[in-house]
Amino acid sequence: MKILVCISNVPDTTTKITFTNDNTQFNTAGVTFIVNPYDEIALSRAIELCAGGKGTVTVINVGESATEPTIRKALAIGADDAVRIDAAPRDAYFTAFQIAEYAKEGNFDMILTGRESIDYNGAQVAAMVGGFLDIPSVSIIKKLDYDGTTATLEREIEGGKEVVTVTGKFVASCAEGVAAPTIPTMRGIMSARSKPLVVVAAQPIEEVIKVVQFETPPARGTVKLIPAEEAANLISLLHTEAKVI
Amino acid sequence: MSVLVYVEQVEGKFKKSVFEAVSYAKAIADKTGTSLTAVSIGNVADNELQELGKYGAAKVLNVASAELKNFVNQAYAAVIAEAAQKEGAEIVVLSNSFSGKGLAPRVAVKLKAGLVDGAIELPQLDGGKFLVKKGAFSGKAFAVTELVSANKVIALNPNAFGVKESAVTASIEAFSPAVQPTDLTAIVKEIVRATDKVSLPDAELVVSAGRGLKGPENWGMIEELAGLLGAATACSKPVSDADWRPHSEHVGQTGIAISPNLYIAIGISGAIQHLAGVSSSKVIVVINKDPEAPFFKVADYGIVGDAFEVVPKLIEALKAHQA
Numbered sequence: 256m257k258i259l260v261c262i263s264n265v266p267d268t269t270t271k272i273t274f275t276n277d278n279t280q281f282n283t284a285g286v287t288f289i290v291n292p293y294d295e296i297a298l299s300r301a302i303e304l305c306a307g308g309k310g311t312v313t314v315i316n317v318g319e320s321a322t323e324p325t326i327r328k329a330l331a332i333g334a335d336d337a338v339r340i341d342a343a344p345r346d347a348y349f350t351a352f353q354i355a356e357y358a359k360e361g362n363f364d365m366i367l368t369g370r371e372s373i374d375y376n377g378a379q380v381a382a383m384v385g386g387f388l389d390i391p392s393v394s395i396i397k398k399l400d401y402d403g404t405t406a407t408l409e410r411e412i413e414g415g416k417e418v419v420t421v422t423g424k425f426v427a428s429c430a431e432g433v434a435a436p437t438i439p440t441m442r443g444i445m446s447a448r449s450k451p452l453v454v455v456a457a458q459p460i461e462e463v464i465k466v467v468q469f470e471t472p473p474a475r476g477t478v479k480l481i482p483a484e485e486a487a488n489l490i491s492l493l494h495t496e497a498k499v500i
Numbered sequence: 501m502s503v504l505v506y507v508e509q510v511e512g513k514f515k516k517s518v519f520e521a522v523s524y525a526k527a528i529a530d531k532t533g534t535s536l537t538a539v540s541i542g543n544v545a546d547n548e549l550q551e552l553g554k555y556g557a558a559k560v561l562n563v564a565s566a567e568l569k570n571f572v573n574q575a576y577a578a579v580i581a582e583a584a585q586k587e588g589a590e591i592v593v594l595s596n597s598f599s600g601k602g603l604a605p606r607v608a609v610k611l612k613a614g615l616v617d618g619a620i621e622l623p624q625l626d627g628g629k630f631l632v633k634k635g636a637f638s639g640k641a642f643a644v645t646e647l648v649s650a651n652k653v654i655a656l657n658p659n660a661f662g663v664k665e666s667a668v669t670a671s672i673e674a675f676s677p678a679v680q681p682t683d684l685t686a687i688v689k690e691i692v693r694a695t696d697k698v699s700l701p702d703a704e705l706v707v708s709a710g711r712g713l714k715g716p717e718n719w720g721m722i723e724e725l726a727g728l729l730g731a732a733t734a735c736s737k738p739v740s741d742a743d744w745r746p747h748s749e750h751v752g753q754t755g756i757a758i759s760p761n762l763y764i765a766i767g768i769s770g771a772i773q774h775l776a777g778v779s780s781s782k783v784i785v786v787i788n789k790d791p792e793a794p795f796f797k798v799a800d801y802g803i804v805g806d807a808f809e810v811v812p813k814l815i816e817a818l819k820a821h822q823a
């Protein structure tokens with residue numbers, strides 16, 4: 256079995272988000288980049304499915320050379336080898352196209368991503384890869400089992416879940432519940448240095464979107480404190496003042 | 501020319517988020533001087549389809565094929581793309597629901613279109629540019645995105661635009677798209693839906709609790725409060741990690757991002773990753789016994805106190821208010 260896991264290089268979850276160049280660019284100064292937390296979940300499940308010599312896990316990242324520490328981290332977690340498509344990831348459409356182009360040749364049984372990246376929160380790449388390859392995609396899964404030919408997936412829906420089966424190649428985006436993120440071991444970290452990481456040139460594709468401006472949300476007002484003994488007053492305030500109940 | 505809106509049905513019915521998407525699509529059609537067509541897939545009765553007219557859908561393409569009864573995003577994307585081509589629609593709108601998130605990107609690929617997911621405002625048509633605002637960095641920022649492709653797909657966030665009536669009579673037209681068998685290889689085996697619960701992503705009111713509640717056995721009062729308000733329940737990450745609550749309730753940067761009208765956070769510290777998923781709520785109420793809890797910094801109303809004393813008082817007050 257061959258599994259391809261897509262890895263996004265994202266700002267650490269505690270990063271204070273600021274912008275430069277008249278709010279047109281994300282300010283990377285002093286920011287630590289990490290493996291997108293959802294991608295770690297996808298990667299952990301891929302490693303579990305391949306454990307005991309049942310298969311191999313390749314991680315793929317679309318990014319410039321600065322993303323290599325993130326790719327090495329994925330190798331330390333347990334991926335067998337890595338691919339970097341050498342380009343700044345312009346947007347999800349571009350990224351998905353690059354991944355699909357690479358995957359066309361690789362004969363992967365499944366392609367896994369995280370449910371979304373924590374920077375652009377697009378939740379787009381998995382389904383777009385499915386679209387470019389014209390294979391099924393199942394988005395926001397909570398569970399993934401595979402018997403060698405058929406995958407059984409649980410997909411989140413509003414107020415419940417849906418069980419879906421897919422036979423043949425597919426793409427899925429993973430959310431919490433699919434697997435617990437794996438912590439790299441010292442051995443993993445050591446061996447990551449010598450695992451193969453190939454760099455592939457990007458393919459041209461038309462541009463469909465452009466982020467023209469970032470904005471930060473307006474600061475919220477100050478909190479109105481209600482003494483605990485008068486907690487009941489909250490209800491009337493929510494009714495008469497905030498008008499939300 | 502027209503704007504096309506995909507109307508997602510759940511067991512033959514449309515939810516509020518669909519009427520929001522139709523209202524939003526109608527506003528775009530008005531802005532761009534075109535008409536609005538809706539496309540519905542699955543079994544929906546004519547009187548339910550007629551409801552779409554109330555929000556401005558002049559025409560409804562109804563795909564009532566048995567093989568498309570359940571959501572398969574590959575097939576649904578093919579149907580929506582074919583409908584867009586048939587209608588000459590360059591703009592496709594859908595809800596940024598769980599299904600919408602799986603569908604919109606595939607529609608975008610089919611139509612070679614730019615996609616803005618999680619749109620929170622009407623597009624600005626600025627000197628020939630088509631700009632749409634969306635949340636980014638898990639609620640810590642917004643990104644104004646230009647769609648530069650001829651075709652455009654927009655997935656609208658729940659509760660972002662509201663429902664606006666603009667009554668027209670919808671003409672319903674049967675539509676039989678050409679679905680390939682290969683588009684139907686993902687098979688829905690089972691659907692489990694908790695019908696008695698308010699679904700979290702669409703909820704207007706949310707009651708959420710964290711590790712301050714000490715254990716799953718204490719959630720009775722949270723559910724009672726939510727029940728009285730008609731609110732959905734949510735939780736912080738450690739709570740779902742410890743299996744006190746299901747993962748589907750976990751909100752935040754790595755959980756679900758929500759923007760209800762009211763978010764009540766009980767015994768939650770307000771860590772940056774939690775705030776990331778809830779800070780765009782319109783009104784935030786925080787109940788925490790620690791006056792230094794960071795959550796108070798973003799709250800509109802706060803009670804410094806023990807949840808085990810405060811929540812029962814709120815329940816009592818609500819019962820009195822509703823009596």
Ligand SMILES: Cc1cc2nc3c(=O)[nH]c(=O)nc-3n(C[C@H](O)[C@H](O)[C@H](O)COP(=O)(O)OP(=O)(O)OC[C@H]3O[C@@H](n4cnc5c(N)ncnc54)[C@H](O)[C@@H]3O)c2cc1C
Pocket residue numbers: 268292709710711712713735736737738739750751752753754755766767768769770771772773774777787788789790793805806807808
């Ligand atoms: C990569 C990453 C992603 C993450 N993603 C998320 C996410 O999506 N969502 C999320 O929630 N967290 C997330 N976290 C975790 C986050 O950092 C916090 O650890 C978490 O939000 C804390 O949950 P909590 O507030 O329920 O618990 P705690 O931090 O333990 O806080 C409990 C609060 O309850 C109060 N309290 C205690 N007893 C009472 C009482 N009797 N009455 C009233 N108040 C009381 C305390 O004063 C305290 O403020 C993430 C962390 C990382 C590293």
